[in-house]
Amino acid sequence: MMREKATTLYLGPQHPGITGNMMVKLKVEGDTIVKAETHVGYLHRGFEKLMERRNWLQSFTIVCRICVPEPDPNELNYARAVEEIEGREVPERAEWIRTLVMELSRLASYLLWFGGQNGSAGLYTMPQWSVGDRDYILDLFEELTGGRVYHMYIWPGGVRRDLPEGFTGRVLQTMDYLEKQLIKYDQLMFENTIFQKRAKGIGWIDPAKAIEWGVVGPPLRAAGFKSDVRIDDPYLIYDKLDFVVPTQKGSDVWARSLVRREEFQQSINMVRQIIDKMPAGEVYNKIPNPMKWTIPAGDAYVKAESARGEFGYYVVSDGGNKPRRVHVKGPAYVHGVTLLEEVLKGANISDVSFIMNSLGTCPPEIER
């Protein structure tokens, strides 16, 4: 009787280590993965089809729901694409507020990542801390926008309202708190021998192939590339801020963790600069009656640097009051499919979830 060498395992869609509702079909020999296949389809909500039958303003309320960990790049990209096609100017103060929202969103997303990355290694104290600390940022969002996770705040023409009184003081207090927490995170996670042993040499991406493979964001920077949409294709007011784009050379889970940790600190610094330098002024260039608002025919591709990497929106108008096409491309479309399938070859089963978290695999943005 022939003995079968390889076994097929299904990681997900119900699995504590999966980063969302997706399934990775693993062919394993012993503990070693010889082939991985990503299967999606559990989270397809048909957003892009929905938007073809909603007017431009109604569509803005949908886009934030496409991505769960970091909704704000969706709002920003949709607004910027519409503004670019229409030629609508945005008030300067609104651009500063948008930048503030983007950096707070980045911090919240990284705090969720701290949780996921450590949870998948069994260091469960970290998710308890970081997800709890994320709540302080969600409190700020609730005060500013009315919503903790889905904000519907950045819309074509600017933002929906100005900052509440005393808001900037509360933001600065939160930044001070998070900066102190980072010291504790260092002690628990980055100086933790077990975490280092788990992370070093795992999930390696070949730097020579990274760009060709479509790697973006922290994984690309961890492979040694100083690549960031905020400096390569500047938008909002990032050219007025002083910040560093960190890189590492290791191109493994450890290097990606170090890049994110440094970016967390950089975001805290940027929030302080934004609050210090923000000008006074209007926050909204009012759109016409939304029921009659048409956008001239044209298209635009805009992108933003989300916590997971380059997040792009391709928007097409046919001159009507509804989008002809809104096509969303998040980093996980590549990181969670072809890149993951490549990186998992030769990996150990116990490292699958660990690697997925380090790549920023986010199923909602893969299938929208």
Next chain:
Amino acid sequence: MTEDKHIKEQKIVDQLSGTFQNLTGKVKRERRVEVSVEKKLIPSVLSYVKDQLTFTHMSHMSCVDWLEDEHFELVYILWSPELKVQLLVKTLINRENPVIENVDMIWGQLNTYQREIREMYGIQFTGLVGREEFVLEDWDEMPPMRRDFDTAEYIKDVFFERPGRDGAKDVREVIATRSGEEIPELAKKYSRD
């Protein structure tokens, strides 16, 4: 100064239109260039811009259904890390027989984009190898992202009304009937179409 900003973008347009027949292009703005080309030249253009013009990063690939014009438009969106320019390469495919060559040998991740476009629009990519299903499971209806896919009809065919919701009416009509008032003009504008 405004013209100086677009010199490198214009150079890309000139180089491509000088190399490929019937290729038209324009500079959309700083860091944004768009070219249109016949579908048979897509593999050559993509290889050329990757190998010769430093557009090594494939940002995105999209499809737009221009039902009324009877064609699909494919858009390949590329980025040059050296030049810091985004290039959109567009082509049109006949809607009656939508076929184009597979190009995932140029960028492996195009396999995913093409699988999704095949599933959602029904465009066939010659030589594309990969699992038939990407998002949809056991789907045998019209590709659902096509403009002529009737979502309301599909819902009526596939799903049943919950008990107690039989003959569920438009909520405006129910309110109007119960209150004895006409539906206001403003509410009529919130059409389902």
